[in-house]
Amino acid sequence: MFSSIRECILKAIRPFLQPGVVLLCDDILIEQPKDRTFGDLYTNAAMMFAKRLGVAPKVLAEAVCEGLNKNEDVFDVSIAGAGFINFRLHKKTWQNVISEIIEKQNRYSYSNIFNNATINLEFVSANPTGPLHTGHARNAVFGSVVANLLERVGYKVTREFYINDQGNQIKFLARSVYLRYCEVLGATISENDFTSDMYCGEYIKDLAKALVEEHGNEFLNKDETEWLDFFCRYSINRMMENVKKDLALLGVVMDKYTSEAELCKRNLVNEALEILKKRDDIYEGALPRPKGITDSDDWEERPQTLFRSTKYGDDVDRAIRKADGTWTYFAGDLAYHLDKIQRGFTKMIAILGADHNGYVKRLKSAVSALSEGRAKLEVRLYQLVNFLENGKPVRMSKRAGTFITLKEVVERVGKDVTRYMMISRHHDVMIDFDFVKAVEQSMDNPLFYIQYAYVRICSVFRHFEAENGKIDKNELMDCDKSILSDEAELALMKALAFWKEQIKSAAIAIEPHRVPAYMQNIASLFHALWNKGKLNTNLRFIDTANRKDTVARLSLLMATKNILEDGFDIIGVTPMLEMR
């Protein structure tokens, strides 16, 4: 429906186009005006393109009017203000949307505008040195919803997790486990034995206990060289098992786990280096002193291997080899992104915490350089989550292992509330997550409002089907919907009609938080209709004396139900069938 209207508008504008100017249907904005007396819909196309085409808005507007009048769905076209074009659609057109939704059921929001292109979506990628915590929860939910959205606009998505299973932090993990291992076997360990690089959480003790159970004291009193590798590998494997379990608690399943160590074995760092050398993007040199560091700080200039990332928009060049000759963390990331490129990805998205903001430019530079400009990485940073207990902030310390884990959150408030809280805000905004408020079943908690709408619809169908048996999908699609003409009914229909548009825009903008907002709007319109039926018996859904009208109303409810189900599916929340 929207696409045919857009085509009409585009057709009307086309004669004014100069050669070489390309206009796309999707550039044309069609919206519901805030003041509904202006019409059902409006477009600002005339004003939008006036400047670009060098034509007076009024002239364009008149052409667009003429074009719109040719569309059989459209009537009452008028020009207002500086060049807004207002118009209405026949009730029948809105009513037909219901049939379309019911027919496509939960596939209504799917379009194939990206033509099954592959896209790599990297998210979570937590270091396997500790259990997933609340930040990872936001990352995981955000990523999984983005994946769902991208699939709806026709991307083939690979959900990917990068395991940093190499480097010093893993050694410190292993050493921490070893200390606890000795402790389990009777050695006396004090907190002072743990250096500041080591890990103190309870989970370290769990790992140690499991190790003792499986391997007894075979590593006790041995030199580090004899146990370090084993402890590293063992710890990583166990930690990753837990990571996967924690993700499953949130309903998140990754398609691929890529190991840093594996990439290293394949010598991919050197391969990346060769590519960059050929492009003259590698040189030996020293980095300038950072602006914030004054003479009093002990700054020392050191020669190292550098990547010319400034060539690609970064602020300074970046080290890929430390002064002692070993690789930096960034070198690993070069290898990893080369791996993604070699697997054929030209579009990549990475979801990172806001504390990585200084890292974004070098990653983008790396992808650009390694792919010779063919691949593009987009990064979404999400802000931190503050946890509150009835208004009071909960203190967290990673060092002491007192941070709130993902598992703990899910166990306290459930998967659905956690997901909703994590996804309902813009990723650039900090979230205050209050344990007490989160589970309150009130309007402070909009998830319940949406769930409630869905439950009410289910309830209506239960009532109907108890008397009349199951209703057939075709009957709902094909029935005469002309009685659906009340303002409240039309408002709901219009909102449903916009669903596909909204999902598309949320996907393209990578802004999943819009989805729950749209769901809330639909729920609100449904609740309004329901209550209107309390006063006006003509608007009640079930009229036992009139099956024809009942079926028409049920078709509207079915369409609403399908849309809400699609929304629940996107945000990964399980719909409730009843609340007792």
Place this chain on the structure above:
RNA sequence: GUGCCCGUAGCUCAGCUGGAUAGAGCGUUUCCCUCCGAAGGAAAAGGUCGUUGGUUCAAAUCCAAUCGGGCACGCCA
């Protein structure tokens, strides 16, 4: 010192990439079930979109300053 993000109603936040008189929910006030669930609905009050300039038919939205808050900042991972 530099970079990124945030600042919208008493509170928590939307605002669809520049559109018409800035919107929801909570809280406050007033109404609405003999009824498919009132865990709901209808309405009222509540605003200098941090501040100041600029760009244009049009700015909460873009640009430049500035204030306040968060995050980050040579070889850590």
